[in-house]
Amino acid sequence: MNKIRFATVGLGRMGRGHVNEILGADPSRFELVAVCDNTPERLENLPANWGTQYTKYASLDEVLKDDRIDLVTLAVRHLDHVPLAKRVLEAGKYCMTEKPIATSVAEMKDLIACAEKHPGKLFLRHNRRFEPEFTKAKELMDSGLIGEVQYITINRSVGYCRRNDWMTMTEFYGGLLTNWGPHMLDHALQFLESPVVDIWADVRHSISIGDGDDLYKILLKAANGRLAEVQVTGANTLPGRELEIIGTRGTIAMEHGAKRLHVRMVDPSIPFKPLKPHPENPPLQYGNFDETLTFVDADYDPAPCQMTDVWKHCADTILNGVPYPIKYEEALEVVRITEEVFRKSGFQPMQKFLK
Numbered sequence: 001m002n003k004i005r006f007a008t009v010g011l012g013r014m015g016r017g018h019v020n021e022i023l024g025a026d027p028s029r030f031e032l033v034a035v036c037d038n039t040p041e042r043l044e045n046l047p048a049n050w051g052t053q054y055t056k057y058a059s060l061d062e063v064l065k066d067d068r069i070d071l072v073t074l075a076v077r078h079l080d081h082v083p084l085a086k087r088v089l090e091a092g093k094y095c096m097t098e099k100p101i102a103t104s105v106a107e108m109k110d111l112i113a114c115a116e117k118h119p120g121k122l123f124l125r126h127n128r129r130f131e132p133e134f135t136k137a138k139e140l141m142d143s144g145l146i147g148e149v150q151y152i153t154i155n156r157s158v159g160y161c162r163r164n165d166w167m168t169m170t171e172f173y174g175g176l177l178t179n180w181g182p183h184m185l186d187h188a189l190q191f192l193e194s195p196v197v198d199i200w201a202d203v204r205h206s207i208s209i210g211d212g213d214d215l216y217k218i219l220l221k222a223a224n225g226r227l228a229e230v231q232v233t234g235a236n237t238l239p240g241r242e243l244e245i246i247g248t249r250g251t252i253a254m255e256h257g258a259k260r261l262h263v264r265m266v267d268p269s270i271p272f273k274p275l276k277p278h279p280e281n282p283p284l285q286y287g288n289f290d291e292t293l294t295f296v297d298a299d300y301d302p303a304p305c306q307m308t309d310v311w312k313h314c315a316d317t318i319l320n321g322v323p324y325p326i327k328y329e330e331a332l333e334v335v336r337i338t339e340e341v342f343r344k345s346g347f348q349p350m351q352k353f354l355k
């Protein structure tokens with residue numbers, strides 16, 4: 001195979017994005033063969049740049065019967081992700097499924113079990129793994145520039161909006177935690193770099209029209225001692241610093257909307273001398289009277305990647321056998337933490353999803 005013939009199922013806001021992203025990101029390795037939506041008008045007035053060569057289907061059944069199709073991308077409602085992804089895999093096709101990947105640990109394990117029967121066919125769309133600013137922050141953190149990492153603060157504001165679609169209704173597993181949580185928890189786990197051993201959470205509904213949450217704060221303590229705070233809000237009119245990573249020799253920070261990372265670190269040429277604290281009366285000053293540190297400031301552009309790289313990785317895996325970077329166990333951990341957060345916070349409308 002040198003070209004992936006794909007179909008997108010669900011032509012709402014994101015499904016149209018799938019087709020546009022794929023055709024924009026990697027046109028030489030993908031070919032649009034079909035689109036599908038079970039709402040008839042969603043199959044009308046489709047973008048002209050998609051061409052006219054593709055077939056329109058009203059059901060997934062028809063897509064699965066079409067032997068031309070290699071890959072099915074799913075952009076349907078949350079509760080349909082696992083049931084539909086399993087049907088795609090069982091039909092022997094590749095499947096890219098959206099976040100939230102699953103609505104419970106049990107469901108995620110069921111999906112993984114199905115994927116294991118169809119090796120290499122399932123792709124998870126945690127596309128914000130390829131956010132340029134996140135990627136650069138991780139690269140800076142891993143370089144050791146700020147010393148040993150202590151606290152990671154992810155403070156994502158998605159605008160102030162009394163949002164009113166199905167994605168705010170818990171009947172459909174809606175809310176901001178199931179919407180943005182998969183992305184931000186995935187970032188947190190990548191920064192923590194070791195298993196989560198303790199979770200604290202507050203989840204609440206503040207202004208959205210549905211009964212789902214639109215404001216939450218989560219603390220994740222990892223086995224290596226790092227602590228990540230994840231706050232996501234759809235109700236903040238004055239968003240602050242979006243990212244802060246405090247290490248023993250400096251801090252990486254990004255202000256809301258800055259799209260540029262700032263680091264202030266102890267001059268890398270200054271080693272920390274082994275010093276002892278003084279029990280006697282200090283001189284009439286606070287701080288450290290045995291050393292004077294100087295600091296270096298630096299700004300960094302985001303990494304040269306795009307969230308749409310998720311499709312390039314998918315193509316690299318299908319066509320060239322390169323391992324896909326988003327692992328099933330990583331998504332399982334995101335689902336586990338989401339479930340645990342709903343449990344620990346006691347956020348009432350979502351308790352119905354907890355077994």
Ligand SMILES: NC(=O)c1ccc[n+]([C@@H]2O[C@H](COP(=O)([O-])OP(=O)(O)OC[C@H]3O[C@@H](n4cnc5c(N)ncnc54)[C@H](O)[C@@H]3O)[C@@H](O)[C@H]2O)c1
Pocket residue numbers: 009010011012013014015036037038039042058059060075076077078080098099100125127179
């Ligand atoms: N990864 C991301 O960054 C990202 C961003 C936005 C949305 N999403 C995800 O994409 C999914 C869809 O979100 P959306 O905003 O596009 O929803 P939407 O309501 O705008 O669109 C869903 C579409 O799917 C169709 N549909 C539903 N069930 C179907 C079925 N069984 N067969 C065929 N068509 C069906 C509906 O008619 C509708 O057109 C959500 O789960 C959401 O979490 C992901």
